[in-house]
Amino acid sequence: xxxxxxxxxxxxxxxxxxxxxxxxxxxxxxxxxxxxxxxxxxxxxxxxxxxxxxxxxxxxxxxxxxxxxxxxxxxxxxxxxxxxxxxxxxxxxxxxxxxxxxxxxxxxxxxxxxxxxxxxxxxxxxxxxxxxxxxxxxxxxxxxxxxxxxxxxxxxxxxxxxxxxxxxxxxxxxxxxxxxxxxxxxxxxxxxxxxxxxxxxxxxxxxxxxxxxxxxxxxxxxxxxxxxxxxxxxxxxxxxxxxxxxxxxxxxxxxxxxxxxxxxxxxxxxxxxxxxxxxxxxxxxxxxxxxxxxxxxxxxxxxxxxxxxxxxxxxxxxxxxxxxxxxxxxxxxxxxxxxxxxxxxxxxxxxxxxxxxxxxxxxxxxxxxxxxxxxxxxxxxxxxxxxxxxxxxxxxxxxxxxxxxxxxxxxxxxxxxxxxxxxxxxxxxxxxxxxxxxxxxxxxxxxxxx
Amino acid sequence: xxxxxxxxxxxxxxxxxxxxxxxxxxxxxxxxxxxxxxxxxxxxxxxxxxxxxxxxxxxxxxxxxxxxxxxxxxxxxxxxxxxxxxxxxxxxxxxxxxxxxxxxxxxxxxxxxxxxxxxxxxxxxxxxxxxxxxxxxxxxxxxxxxxxxxxxxxxxxxxxxxxxxxxxxxxxxxxxxxxxxxxxxxxxxxxxxxxxxxxxxxxxxxxxxxxxxxxxxxxxxxxxxxxxxxxxxxxxxxxxxxxxxxxxxxxxxxxxxxxxxxxxxxxxxxxxxxxxxxxxxxxxxxxxxxxxxxxxxxxxxxxxxxxxxxxxxxxxxxxxxxxxxxxxxxxxxxxxxxxxxxxxxxxxxxxxxxxxxxxxxxxxxxxxxxxxxxxxxxxxxxxxxxxxxxxxxxxxxxxxxxxxxxxxxxxxxxxxxxxxxxxxxxxxxxxxxxxxxxxxxxxxxxxxxxxxxxxxxxxxxxxxxxxxxxxxxxxxxxxxxxxxxxxxxxxxxxxxxxxx
Numbered sequence: 017x018x019x020x021x022x023x024x025x026x027x028x029x030x031x032x033x034x035x036x037x038x039x040x041x042x043x044x045x046x047x048x049x050x051x052x053x054x055x056x057x058x059x060x061x062x063x064x065x066x067x068x069x070x071x072x073x074x075x076x077x078x079x080x081x082x083x084x085x086x087x088x089x090x091x092x093x094x095x096x097x098x099x100x101x102x103x104x105x106x107x108x109x110x111x112x113x114x115x116x117x118x119x120x121x122x123x124x125x126x127x128x129x130x131x132x133x134x135x136x137x138x139x140x141x142x143x144x145x146x147x148x149x150x151x152x153x154x155x156x157x158x159x160x161x162x163x164x165x166x167x168x169x170x171x172x173x174x175x176x177x178x179x180x181x182x183x184x185x186x187x188x189x190x191x192x193x194x195x196x197x198x199x200x201x202x203x204x205x206x207x208x209x210x211x212x213x214x215x216x217x218x219x220x221x222x223x224x225x226x227x228x229x230x231x232x233x234x235x236x237x238x239x240x241x242x243x244x245x246x247x248x249x250x251x252x253x254x255x256x257x258x259x260x261x262x263x264x265x266x267x268x269x270x271x272x273x274x275x276x277x278x279x280x281x282x283x284x285x286x287x288x289x290x291x292x293x294x295x296x297x298x299x300x301x302x303x304x305x306x307x308x309x310x311x312x313x314x315x316x317x318x319x320x321x322x323x324x325x326x327x328x329x330x331x332x333x334x335x336x337x338x339x340x341x342x343x344x345x346x347x348x349x350x351x352x353x354x355x356x357x358x359x360x361x362x363x364x365x366x367x368x369x370x371x372x373x374x375x376x377x378x379x380x381x382x383x384x385x386x387x388x389x390x391x392x393x394x395x396x397x398x399x400x401x402x403x404x405x406x407x408x409x410x411x412x413x414x415x416x417x418x419x420x421x422x423x424x425x426x427x428x429x430x431x432x433x434x435x436x437x438x439x440x441x442x443x444x445x446x447x448x449x450x451x452x453x454x455x456x457x458x459x460x461x462x463x464x465x466x
Numbered sequence: 467x468x469x470x471x472x473x474x475x476x477x478x479x480x481x482x483x484x485x486x487x488x489x490x491x492x493x494x495x496x497x498x499x500x501x502x503x504x505x506x507x508x509x510x511x512x513x514x515x516x517x518x519x520x521x522x523x524x525x526x527x528x529x530x531x532x533x534x535x536x537x538x539x540x541x542x543x544x545x546x547x548x549x550x551x552x553x554x555x556x557x558x559x560x561x562x563x564x565x566x567x568x569x570x571x572x573x574x575x576x577x578x579x580x581x582x583x584x585x586x587x588x589x590x591x592x593x594x595x596x597x598x599x600x601x602x603x604x605x606x607x608x609x610x611x612x613x614x615x616x617x618x619x620x621x622x623x624x625x626x627x628x629x630x631x632x633x634x635x636x637x638x639x640x641x642x643x644x645x646x647x648x649x650x651x652x653x654x655x656x657x658x659x660x661x662x663x664x665x666x667x668x669x670x671x672x673x674x675x676x677x678x679x680x681x682x683x684x685x686x687x688x689x690x691x692x693x694x695x696x697x698x699x700x701x702x703x704x705x706x707x708x709x710x711x712x713x714x715x716x717x718x719x720x721x722x723x724x725x726x727x728x729x730x731x732x733x734x735x736x737x738x739x740x741x742x743x744x745x746x747x748x749x750x751x752x753x754x755x756x757x758x759x760x761x762x763x764x765x766x767x768x769x770x771x772x773x774x775x776x777x778x779x780x781x782x783x784x785x786x787x788x789x790x791x792x793x794x795x796x797x798x799x800x801x802x803x804x805x806x807x808x809x810x811x812x813x814x815x816x817x818x819x820x821x822x823x824x825x826x827x828x829x830x831x832x833x834x835x836x837x838x839x840x841x842x843x844x845x846x847x848x849x850x851x852x853x854x855x856x857x858x859x860x861x862x863x864x865x866x867x868x869x870x871x872x873x874x875x876x877x878x879x880x881x882x883x884x885x886x887x888x889x890x891x892x893x894x895x896x897x898x899x900x901x902x903x904x905x906x907x908x909x910x911x912x913x914x915x916x917x918x919x920x921x922x923x924x925x926x927x928x929x930x931x932x933x934x935x936x937x938x939x940x941x942x943x944x945x946x947x948x949x950x951x952x953x954x955x956x957x958x959x960x961x962x963x964x965x966x
Contacts, residue, residue, distance in 0.1 A: 030543060032532035039610075039920040043882060046909035046916075047957055079927065082539050086505075086923035103479045106516055109561055113473075133543065201484055202935070202945070206959075238664070240792040241784055288789040300483065307483035310516040311938070314509065314931030322611075322924040322956050332611065335959045343935050344630055346948035349961040 028134025034059060037088055040331045049330040058329050062088035063134075066328050069155040070094045071144060071171060073120040075308055076161025076197050078110045079317030081124055084159075085132040087325045092128075093155070095140045095147075096121040101269065107310040144171060145455070149178055152192070157324050160196045161317065163306070165217075165224045166394065166453055168196060169362070172209070172217035173454035176363050179212045184365075186212035193327050197320040201307045204316035207338040207354065208323050211363065214337050215354040218362035222389050223354075227304070242285055242292035246301040249280035268303035277302055315341055361391055367446070367459045372434065374464045378410060379430040385449060393451040400447050402440065409439065409447070435464060474518070474564065481517050489942040490518065494564075496941040497521040501592070502528070503554035505921050506608045508540040509930025511554075514937060515561045522558070522565065526551035527572035537923045586865045593618055593830035602940045605830075606933045609864070610917025612857045613929035613954035616966075617827050617936060617947055623757040624823040625815055626944040632821065635779035638672055639686055639731050642778065648798045649673065654703070659713065662705055664788040666795050667721035671728050674699050674721075686729050693729065697722050717786040732775050734768070734820070741822050742768070760815045761822065777816045827950040833966045839900050840966045847964065848904035854953040854962035856906055859896065860914045866892040876915035885915045925956045 041058045068089050070080050073096035084092055098120050100111045110127040111120070121139035128137045140147075144167060152158070152174055162168050175194055180187040194209040196217070209216055234240070235247045254266050259276050267273050278298040285293045299305060319339055326332045340350045359366050372380060385396045398409040410430065434441045445462040475482070482490055496519055500507050503526045511522055528534075528550045535541045538554070545553030551569035559567035589605055596603040602619040637645060649672045654662065678687065678696055687696040700722050704712040734742075741747065742765040746758040768776060780800040785792070832838045847855035867875050867889055875885035890911050897904060932952065939945045951964045 030532045030535070030546070033536040035533040036537045036920040036922055039876075039916065039918045040922070043879070043916050043918075046912045083924050083927055086537055086539060102473065102476045105477045105562075106479075106481050106518075109512060109516055113477075131539065131542065238788050240787060240789055289793045290789070296479070296483070299479075305480070305483065308480040309484060309935070310513045311931040311935040314513055314934070315928050318924045318928035318931065319956075319959060322922075322928070322959070325922075325924060332957050339959045342630075343932065343945075344628060345946045346963055347932055347936075347952050347961065349954075349959070351958070351960050 034088065041329060045331075047332055049333060052330040058331075059088060062328060063090050065091070066157070067091045067093070067155045068324060068328075069152070069158045070161065071158065071167075072096055072161035072163070073108075073110075073124040073139075074098070074104065074161060074163065075107045075310075075313040076199065076317045076320070077120070078108045078124055079313050080159055080161055080197075080321055081110070081128045081137060082132075083317055083321030084324060085128050085135040085137070087321060089324070089328070090135050092135065092137045093140060094121050094124060094137055095142060095144055096124075097141060097143045107308055107313055109310070144174075149174065153178055155192060157327055158192055158194050159320055159324055160194065161320075162196075162198075165392075168198075168217050169221075169453040170455055172211070173362055173456055175209075175211040176216065177456045181212075181365070195320045195323050195327075197316040199308065199312045199316050202309070202312055202344045203340075203342045204312050205338065205340045206316050206319040206323070206335070208327075208335045209337065215356045216360065216363040218390075219357040219360045220338075220354050221392060226389075226392065239284065239288055239290060242281070242290055242294075242297055243301050245281040245284040245288075245290060245293055246277060246298050248284050249277045250302055253280050266302065268299070274299050274302060312341075312343070315343075357390070361458050362454060367461050369463055370447070370460045371463050371465060374435050376434050376464075377431050378434060378439065381434070381447075382410060382430060385451075393449070393453055395451065397450045398447050399450075400441070400445060434462070478518060485938075485942050485944050489944050492942045493938065494518055494520045497523070498937065500524045500526075501588070502526050503538075503540070503550045504534075504608075505538045505923055505926035506606050506613075506929055506933075508538055508554050508558060509927050510606065510933045510937070511558050512540070512561060513931055513934030515558055515565045515567075517938070518562060518564050519941075520566065521568065522555075523568040523570060524551040524555050524558075525570045525572050526554070537921055537926065539923075586868070590830055590834065597829050597831075602937075604933055604937060606929055607861070608921045608926040608929050609861060610914065610920055611922065611925055611956040612861070613925050613932070613952075613956065614858070614861055615929060615933050615936070615948075615952040615954075616830070616833075617950045617952075618830055619825065619827050619940065619947070620829075622825045622940060622943075622947060623755070624825070624939075624943055624946055625757065625818050627818070627821045627823045627946050628944060629821050633727055633730065634781075634783055635732070635776075635820065636668060636728055636782070637732055637778065638668070638675060638728055640773075640775070641672065644798050645672075648795065659705055661788075663713070663715045663717060664786065664791060665717055666785050666787040666791055667717050667724060668728070668782065668785070668795065669791075670700065670703070670718060670721045671725070674703060675729075686731070687725075693725055696729070697725050700725070720785055734774075734776060738776070738820060738822055741824055744824075756811070760812065764816065764819050776819045779817055779820065780813075781817070823946050825947050825949050828966070836900060840964075841900070841902060843964055843966060844900075844902055845904055847962075848902075851905065851907055854955055854960065855964065856910050857953050857955060858951065858964065858966075859893065859902075859904075859906055860910050863889060863893045863896050864914055864919070866896055874919035876918040878918070882915050882918070886912055889915055922956075925954070928954060928956065 037059065042054050042056065044054045066089060068084060068091065070077055070092060073094050077094060077096060081092065081094060100115050100118055100120055100123060102113065102116055104111060105113060110124045115123045119141040121141045125137035125139035129135055158175065160168060160171055172194065175192050178190055178192060180190045191210055191212060194211060196209060197206045198204060230244055230247055235244050235251060239245050239248060250266060258264065260273065274295070278295050281293045281298055323335050326334050336353050338352055338354045342348045358364060359368065361368050370381065370384065381398070382396065385391055385393045395412050397411040399406055400409055432438050441462060443462065443464045447460045447462060448457045449460060450457050478490060498514055498519055500511055500522060503524050514522065530541050530545045530548055530550045530553050532546060534550065535543055535546060540554045540557040542557070549571045551571055555567045555569040559565065593603055597618065597620065600620055605616040607614045641649065649669055652665065652669050652673065654665065654673055678699065687693045700718060704715050704718045707713055741761055746754065747762045747765060750759055750762055764776065768774060778800050782796055782799050844855060847853045864874055870892065871888065875889045876882040893906050893911060936947050939947045948963050949965055951966045952961065954961045
């Protein structure tokens, strides 16, 4: 190809800058979507109008920002509440050791804006829950590079709450596509969600395996693995001994704390002739570290950004709708269409049926909400309407800093019967449940079987 | 020095958990050469520099163009007109001060040809040189929404392949002496409930297997029916309370759940048998690499002391048991931390003996030669005309196009229409020359003209991630590299690996 002189025109562009993209935007092709119109308008849309939101400025986030910036997106917002840690530097390439301690979103935005002239990344050093629908509504596309299922579900719920339905049919202009990526070691996945139309996060909740927690009796009296010894120190010894002062909780990012847990775990291990307790393992267990490398994040973020480009331009058919990747043994990808769940608690618009025997207790409801694989709620708060008044059946508040847990309930005990005198719930009773996994309350209908 | 080491451990913590300190050491002693600092090239290097590769050298004679800066994160507008190797080295070096970055401005013959002309020729000539020098060669290319990667390595051995979901090596079908004695030391019938419920399931299965043997002519349960009968036997073994109802014995639940896999016959996989029957295993000389020397040692063990099976792996899964019983059982299987370094290497080899892998790629010459082209693979894949194989054929065709027309198809708008028919001619001549009776849909020919050899950043980034990890596998000798052609289709988000 001819070499340009490359003078920088005003507005930040220079000769040939968008040559690689223009081929796909200004020419017709056999694989474009039917509504694709070759011309200069699509590039203008990308550069001037399209507003895209990136959630997370970590392993995936950094890659996403770079990819989107070099794909013509200029109006980019990024949300991340975290600050930079030294262990991020092996893959979060927008950060340097001098940036440790600074907010990720801020540093990431600075770097990209400086490296890619004309790109305007706006950082938000906040939690996704700090924003409401008026914020999210403004974006054309949202791309997630999150590291928690709870946050994903919240985002998912937020976009579903923006949908307008007319006669049971979703108004397509209220749909904001959600592209979600996730990685772990050498494995990853990328998916495209059109809320209200394709499978959402909750439709496929079973794809996310629940976290492994060791049984308490193993930890307390029958350790076999070095991990059991570490959990013993973390869960039982720390609260008892409060080694760094009253009410000071274990901070996984504090090396002194980890060192304490490590030494206690070693003591326990030698008591039981268990080998393998190391500082690295201790840190891994306490912080629930997920191993990570640059390459996997690069692959998944690239796939996500390609989809963002396709959605914004109609230049190619979008992924429908789930890609799985692994490069442990050779390279492996698997692409399939995840199906919507008919009675999905997040996107099906169908009030969830709860079946219980008439002798069931409030505790049974709580257990179901937290343990069912399709709901997996964390600490549900249940309210209902009794005699025209809104009553709280159950609400648990955990104050993490002070390890204080108090619950508020209509009844002093969760062992109270649902249909008994104290609660007096009837067949068909509607319960409204709030939980961190969803920004909107989920409605349930109680059915009592005898 | 110590502070630096500690900082590195923290920085690389997340990846050390994947390939260990020894893998990291191998990475830090490695030197990688990148030819052409295209977007694909710099993305590959980024993913090697971040994890701490020892050194890299970029060879590139091109000058940075405005177009280059548009799709490459490691080139800036300041570098337009400068040597591309130098410009990219600066911005890549900046990513990680542990890494040593170098560049070579490739010297060209005075004005006689453009760099891009010789892409295919360069590949083939370089391929031949590196093949003889036994230096692994990875050829990567992003062309429109297609990414392609070809690994050329004569022989790559892997001890630590880290298989997913490997079956345990429990030896219940042929317990070794120490295991047999340990099993004998248990008497389930005389145990109190606490001990009974906390006996490792391996012991339980072993005990009931003895019962089964006495009634079934010393044959293991083989089919579903027999395994179900065996499970029933286990169920009967659960302690009963005063009312005759079964107690809650989780270890028995585990035993029942594991019947399917625990009773598999211990045997050597065909992959490992193939390794044992290699010439390299037979003819050990002073130059033979350690892998083959150890493979030979294990083979000899298998044939003599081992009675046809590998040395015991030494690991068991976690299971419901009290600490003492579990640790004792673990020790019986041989789990004990190694002491000296050479003992470490041998232990590592034995532990992984069932998962040894050898990857041998054909040379580029073999792939491109009419006599040895892999016709079968190509034609059978093309039974599905949308298979990724069609993208491979298109890439071969556009190189042919370049040879004839000195440019890639559809680079300029005015060329697109004309080049479609010219490209079709190239496709047909390629198929004919290699005797491939397959047909290539016109849509693909059109697409490969439309894209005008563009290199969109997101596709380059995807390939960059894939390629870097393959390079890391080669360098660390952990995990298994692909063999030998990987094609990524960003239009459909699908991929395939072909052995060409």
